[in-house]
Amino acid sequence: MNIVLGVGGGIAAYKSALLLRLFTEAGHKVTVIPTEASTKFVGVATWEALSGRPATNDVFDAVDQVNHVRIGHEADLIVVAPATADLLAKAAGGQANDLLTTTLLMARGPVLFAPAMHTEMWRHAATQANVATLRSRGIHVLDPAVGRLTGPDTGPGRLPEPEAIFAAALALVPGVLVAESATTDAATTDVATSDAVTPVPDTAAAVANGAAALYGRHVVITAGGTREPLDPVRFLGNKSSGKQGVALAESALAAGATVTFIHAHMDVAPPAGATLQAVETALELRSATLAAAGSADVVIMAAAVADFRPSNVSTGKIKKRDNVADPVINLVRNPDILVEVVAHRAAQNQRQLIVGFAAETGDAESDALGYAREKLRRKGCDLLVVNEVGPGESGAEKVFGQDANRVHILSLDGAAPVQAAGSKRTVADAVVELVAERLGPG
Numbered sequence: 386m387n388i389v390l391g392v393g394g395g396i397a398a399y400k401s402a403l404l405l406r407l408f409t410e411a412g413h414k415v416t417v418i419p420t421e422a423s424t425k426f427v428g429v430a431t432w433e434a435l436s437g438r439p440a441t442n443d444v445f446d447a448v449d450q451v452n453h454v455r456i457g458h459e460a461d462l463i464v465v466a467p468a469t470a471d472l473l474a475k476a477a478g479g480q481a482n483d484l485l486t487t488t489l490l491m492a493r494g495p496v497l498f499a500p501a502m503h504t505e506m507w508r509h510a511a512t513q514a515n516v517a518t519l520r521s522r523g524i525h526v527l528d529p530a531v532g533r534l535t536g537p538d539t540g541p542g543r544l545p546e547p548e549a550i551f552a553a554a555l556a557l558v559p560g561v562l563v564a565e566s567a568t569t570d571a572a573t574t575d576v577a578t579s580d581a582v583t584p585v586p587d588t589a590a591a592v593a594n595g596a597a598a599l600y601g602r603h604v605v606i607t608a609g610g611t612r613e614p615l616d617p618v619r620f621l622g623n624k625s626s627g628k629q630g631v632a633l634a635e636s637a638l639a640a641g642a643t644v645t646f647i648h649a650h651m652d653v654a655p656p657a658g659a660t661l662q663a664v665e666t667a668l669e670l671r672s673a674t675l676a677a678a679g680s681a682d683v684v685i686m687a688a689a690v691a692d693f694r695p696s697n698v699s700t701g702k703i704k705k706r707d708n709v710a711d712p713v714i715n716l717v718r719n720p721d722i723l724v725e726v727v728a729h730r731a732a733q734n735q736r737q738l739i740v741g742f743a744a745e746t747g748d749a750e751s752d753a754l755g756y757a758r759e760k761l762r763r764k765g766c767d768l769l770v771v772n773e774v775g776p777g778e779s780g781a782e783k784v785f786g787q788d789a790n791r792v793h794i795l796s797l798d799g800a801a802p803v804q805a806a807g808s809k810r811t812v813a814d815a816v817v818e819l820v821a822e823r824l825g826p827g
């Protein structure tokens with residue numbers, strides 16, 4: 386496959402050297418087009434040596450071959466990494482003043498931008514409008530990863546890791562087979578890495594080993610705990626840390642999936658390499674999940690959704706007053722998002738696998754698994770991952786905020802329950818394996 390790798394002028398340009406290695410070792414021909422600014426970070430010699438091809442951003446090089454037309458037309462895929470705010474603006478505005486921007490206008494195949502910039506620049510209305518414009522034209526723009534940036538600042542703006550960009554890019558081209566030699570040993574080359582690294586899944590290795598069981602699949606994962614506001618400073622929340630949802634996303638990414646990660650409040654950082662969407666309340670989570678579910682092969686509802694929300698949200702802070710009765714909070718029921726996702730699938734006649742989570746306690750009437758089986762029938766999802774909650778033998782909390790977990794995975798079709806125990810990642814891998822088994826080859 387012919388790939389064009391556009392490199393923007395940001396410190397993260399060095400990571401694109403690793404991305405380039407992943408592409409070339411997977412057997413693809415890569416033409417690198419570095420912007421002039423990017424050559425202040427990584428020189429043209431590096432791109433030419435690693436790609437084995439000329440690397441220029443000058444439309445007046447190789448004029449006899451009408452480079453800007455030829456390269457764009459011949460590209461099966463264009464990846465721009467890092468995509469700076471400036472490059473996103475130029476692409477959204479249709480500018481064509483160098484080889485990279487003209488090539489983007491000539492593109493016939495899929496185009497993927499992997500942005501990297503400071504959080505303020507990413508969140509700026511101008512950048513967000515440019516991203517929205519590009520996405521509305523069918524161009525793929527990854528959300529930046531969250532983590533340490535070049536200076537002392539931390540937040541969304543990091544370039545997603547090369548393995549994640551590699552998997553996201555190849556997933557855009559149907560039927561691309563990754564050559565046996567694609568390994569992540571690029572990740573161990575001596576290219577300097579200066580910023581802190583959020584752990585990322587070894588997608589390329591998984592793809593190369595044929596272990597990418599979810600390669601080309603779109604997985605939507607909800608995570609964290611919703612917060613239902615009472616007034617501008619108070620909310621009803623829950624103990625969910627988001628750790629299990631993050632582990633699921635990392636496991637799905639490692640299996641080659643593209644992941645949309647919709648998260649309410651979490652105590653941990655969201656996963657690198659996923660498209661992130663932050664929400665607060667159950668109603669926001671519902672809108673985001675139903676919108677994303679339309680294109681999903683798998684929906685995993687790991688979020689702890691508040692069943693109720695205050696019927697009234699006070700616009701001012703609720704005050705205590707000596708001569709006035711203490712407030713009573715009235716609650717109304719939130720929609721059951723999992724049930725709605727199942728109904729949405731049926732209405733769309735969609736082939737989709739839906740996984741629910743349940744935290745259960747037993748009592749005198751039934752044990753936790755009995756309640757879980759009943760919940761699985763009521764919700765109608767394909768798999769239900771059941772945690773027993775409440776104090777463990779030592780009196781310590783068993784699930785929420787803990788690093789390890791123990792679950793039973795029940796199937797609606799009556800298949801024998803599967804048990805998994807260990808780290809949240811071990812549990813996530815068991816869920817992802819079952820999901821992949823049921824989906825079969827893509």
Ligand code: CTP
Pocket residue numbers: 667686687688689690691692719720721722723724740741742743744745
């Ligand atoms: N869930 C949902 N929408 C809700 C409540 C729960 O989508 N309003 C989803 C959760 O994300 C989870 C599953 O349903 O995947 C089960 O959550 P749980 O809280 O155990 O179920 P409830 O329906 O709230 O049942 P219970 O009455 O036992 O609290």
